[in-house]
Amino acid sequence: VSELRWHPLLREWVTVAPWRQARTYHPPAEFCPLCPTRPGQPQTEVPEPDYHIAVFENRFPSYTGDQGRAEVVCYTPVHDSSLGAQPLERVRDLVEVWADRTRELAELPSVRYVFVFENRGEEIGVTLHHPHGQVYAYPFVPPVLERELAASAEHQRRSGGCIYCEVLAAEAGGERVVSRDDRWIAFVPSFNRWPYEVHLAPTAHAGLLGELDDPQAWSLAAVLKDVLERYDRLFDRPLPYVMAMHQRPPGAGFDHHHLHVELYPPNRTADRLKYLAGSELGAGAFILDVRAEDAARELREA
Amino acid sequence: LPLAEPAAGAGEKQAGTKPEERAGPTPERLRKRLVRKTDGRYLILYQPRKDSPSR
Numbered sequence: 001v002s003e004l005r006w007h008p009l010l011r012e013w014v015t016v017a018p019w020r021q022a023r024t025y026h027p028p029a030e031f032c033p034l035c036p037t038r039p040g041q042p043q044t045e046v047p048e049p050d051y052h053i054a055v056f057e058n059r060f061p062s063y064t065g066d067q068g069r070a071e072v073v074c075y076t077p078v079h080d081s082s083l084g085a086q087p088l089e090r091v092r093d094l095v096e097v098w099a100d101r102t103r104e105l106a107e108l109p110s111v112r113y114v115f116v117f118e119n120r121g122e123e124i125g126v127t128l129h130h131p132h133g134q135v136y137a138y139p140f141v142p143p144v145l146e147r148e149l150a151a152s153a154e155h156q157r158r159s160g161g162c163i164y165c166e167v168l169a170a171e172a173g174g175e176r177v178v179s180r181d182d183r184w185i186a187f188v189p190s191f192n193r194w195p196y197e198v199h200l201a202p203t204a205h206a207g208l209l210g211e212l213d214d215p216q217a218w219s220l221a222a223v224l225k226d227v228l229e230r231y232d233r234l235f236d237r238p239l240p241y242v243m244a245m246h247q248r249p250p251g252a253g254f255d256h257h258h259l260h261v262e263l264y265p266p267n268r269t270a271d272r273l274k275y276l277a278g279s280e281l282g283a284g285a286f287i288l289d290v291r292a293e294d295a296a297r298e299l300r301e302a
Numbered sequence: 303l304p305l306a307e308p309a310a311g312a313g314e315k316q317a318g319t320k321p322e323e324r325a326g327p328t329p330e331r332l333r334k335r336l337v338r339k340t341d342g343r344y345l346i347l348y349q350p351r352k353d354s355p356s357r
Contacts, residue, residue, distance in 0.1 A: 047339070052350060053332070057343040089357070096331050097348050214356050 001067045004139070012143040015062055023060035025127045029079055033059075034130035036077045051077050053090075053097050055135075062136060068111055069137040071101060074130065081131050082238060083118065084228025091221035098135075098245065099209035099217075105137035106250035113138045113145060113249045116209075121240025123266050123273060133243070141249055148246065149257055156256040162205055164258030172203070176296040179226045183219035186227045188296040194264040195274060195290035196234065196299065198227055201260035207248035208259060220261075227263065233302040235270035331356050 003016040024033055033045045046054045054074040061070035075083055075094060083091070102114045118133035119126050141149070155163035171177060171187045178198055179186040186200045200223055202216055212220065231239040242264045248257035268274045268290060279285045331354045337345040350357065 046345065046347075047337070048347065051347055053348040054345060055348070056339070056345040059343070092356075093331055093348065093350065100332075100334075100348075 001065050002062060004067075010143070013140050017060075017062050020060045020062065023127060027128070029129075032079055032128065032130050034072070034074050034128055034132055035079050045072070046074065046077075053093060055097065055101060058134070063138065066110055068108065068139050069105055069135070071105075071135040071137075073097060073101070073116075073133045073135060075133065076131055079130050082120070082228070082232070083131055083133070083243075084225055084232060086131075086225070088218075088221055088225060091225050092218055095209060095212070095217045095221055099212070101135045102208060102247060103210050105135065108137060110139045111137040111250065113141045114247065115142065115145075116245040116247070118241075118243040120243070121238065123240040124242055126240075145246060145249070149249070149254065152256045152258070162256060162258050164201060164260060165205055168201055168203060168258075175293050178230065178296050178299045179223050181219050181223060183216045184223040186223050188292040188299070190292055192292045192295070193286040193288065194266065195268045195288065196231070196239075196265045196295050198263045198299070199260050200224060200227065200263075201258060206259045207254060207257050209245070209247060211259075224261065227299075230299050230302040231263075231265060234299060235267065237270065239265050239267060241265040330354050 005014045005016060006012075007014055027033065029035075031042070035044055035046070036050050037044045037047045039049065045056055045059070048054075051074070053076075055071050056074075057064070058070040058072050063070050073094070075081075076086060076090065083094075086094075098116045102116065105111055105114045115136045115138065116133065117136070152163045155161065155166075167189070168185060171189070172180075172185060174187075176187045176190060177185065178188060183204070184200055184202055186198050188197060189199050200220070202212065202220070204216070206212060206216070209217075209220075231241065244262045244264070246257075246260050246262060248254040248259070266273045266275075274289075279287050331351055332348040333351050335347045335349065337347065339345055
């Protein structure tokens with residue numbers, strides 16, 4: 001299992017998993033481990049001639065055994081595709097898979113947080129191009145979620161309300177909205193830290209994907225697909241991004257948390273990236289050179 | 303104790319947590335098939351459930 005080391009200055013865990021150095025790195029398409037196993041070809045991670053959606057334990061896990069889990073979610077058997085390019089039905093199916101993995105992994109005794117995410121694009125550090133995401137089941141609540149939970153808990157103590165519901169009320173119908181329907185809204189938050197960062201959230205308070213009813217789940221699929229399609233039209237190229245699903249942790253006492261999805265593309269222009277450098281990495285202070293209102297307008301027009 | 307570290311994953315989850323409280327509805331649109339791979343890792347294949355009212 002991984003070694004967990006405590007950072008006493010930042011009060012957070014660092015996970016050491018040296019075996020991940022050997023993980024598969026940019027294999028040619030014909031040796032993609034996430035494709036179905038073709039007749040007469042070497043066995044891939046999915047020893048089936050075809051599949052709809054497949055989930056498996058990462059061969060190079062950050063967490064495993066009694067510590068937690070690291071899973072890979074293959075969105076489609078088609079190698080050259082993307083999440084945003086999937087038919088709406090399949091994105092809706094993925095919402096159900098993400099909810100199911102969250103539910104199942106939260107049952108593990110040591111797990112304190114289940115994190116659904118996707119890294120897309122070489123700029124993000126992706127080593128396998130087949131459309132896929134990941135699920136980490138951590139033995140601790142990760143620092144970003146811990147800070148969000150502390151903020152929403154304190155807000156609820158002070159005002160009795162949900163801080164994210166108030167953010168949504170302020171953003172709805174405003175100039176930072178990118179896409180929306182009656183149940184989900186996508187917007188560039190006024191406090192964005194990446195130029196084309198977008199948040200998606202249900203307009204009704206919910207903490208977990210598994211708490212969404214069928215119309216809400218369809219709505220998430222539609223708004224997510226719409227935003228991802230806009231991303232790829234923005235610069236007329238596949239836009240790299242990190243997708244982070246912020247659900248509440250398992251257990252009681254987190255009803256104040258409002259489920260949302262955060263998307264962070266690293267681009268600040270078509271061919272220039274925003275790097276995390278001195279201020280961001282060394283001091284934790286993000287400096288942004290694109291206004292949220294301008295980014296939202298560009299995405300609406302894309 | 304500035305260097306004291308919390309016990310990651312140790313002890314109980316938040317008070318009042320019970321599996322039945324965390325468990326939501328089982329998947330409705332999809333059926334699951336569990337495959338055990340030769341190295342012991344699991345693979346879960348999700349297939350469309352044709353009779354799902356949501357489909």
